[in-house]
Amino acid sequence: MVFPEQRTKRGSVGRRAAAAVAALGLLAVASDAAAFCRSTTCRTTKDKECPTDADGCSTDGAKLFWPTSCISYATNRLGTSDLDPADTRAIIRKTFQAWSDVDCADGTVAAMTFQEREPVSCKKSQYNKTGPNVNVVLFQDSNWKYRGIDGTLAKTSVTYNDETGEIYDADIEVNTANNEVTITDDPAKVQYDLQAILTHEVGHFIGVAHSPDPGAVMFASYSPGSMTQRELHPDDVAAVCGIYPENGGVACNTEPRNGFSAECDDPEPKGLCSVQPASSGVSYGALAIVLGSGLVAARARRRNNASMTSLTDGGRR
């Protein structure tokens, strides 16, 4: 999805992009119901591509998973300046609910639910390897610091055990610095639908990668003005049911790793706030997939002998 002017927030470019998405959908062969992909510990870098199967799913590395059937999350208390905080939290709640207690095709119910905590002061995508944590959903109204992916609507960073794929922490950031997100149900007023965007990100939050199925929530592209990705598609249902089966024997534990904290103990140093202006004129070409064209390793950490890595939902060149 070439979407070089996506940062202009709206308008004809966005609509043209929507048409391009639709055309791609028509070209796609009818996809099977289980085309979904799992995120894995394999990280594509500029020097190395992760091998993939015919569906584009990574075939290398351990598959990511939460070792619990319920996960807690919290929204940053500042929300986003253009939207009512309570309304915003209600939308965020819906996006987690979309993936909760999902009815599977075989009559079972996926073993995954979420607990919403009170809003937190933490406004940073971060994992504290020696201290308490919070899985936070936050909005970057003025500082989208991820160079090269400022055409991206949102980014989910997942920290996991590099050997087992066990997820330790996940944080979602919404790029409201460069995009006008909306929460309206009025089709004439929808710009970048927050519910659709975050339903996709919650999929990454639980370890689902991009799906080749153009009807899936986890399809890598978002058509501006669309609300269809608010609801799970059979492919997304197959994903959560496959990763978190009812009979998986996993207990519920909403406590973040090392305990819960509403604060980030490593405040961002001042002076790092200058970002590329949105009008810098950089063309992202094929990167311009709105929800990110792939999974890009952001950083690696080590603790004891096991390394952990943050996985982001961003674009790649």
Ligand SMILES: [Zn+2]
């Ligand atoms: Zn994505």
